[in-house]
Amino acid sequence: MIVCHCRGVSDREIRSCVRSGGCSVSEVSAACGAATGCGGCRPLVTKIVQSELDAQNRRLPTLQAVLLVGS
Ligand code: FES
Known part of the structure; x- marks a missing residue:
């Protein structure tokens, strides 16, 4: 699935x-x-990064985690 339409980047990438x-x-x-x-995909990119880090039992830096919870 294409997540970032500006750059043509998929969730797999x-x-x-x-x-x-x-x-x-x-x-x-x-x-x-x-x-x-444009930055419009940033919340979804953040969620995908967090999801992958969770799968690896890793964490986002604190500020990004706060922004993710607030979105
Ligand atoms: S959709 Fe990703 S930067 Fe615009």
């Missing part, structure tokens, strides 16, 4: 970036380009 060591939305964005355009 986002999850792959996390599995390759990305541990924040910023790192994943830098790696695959997701959420670097």
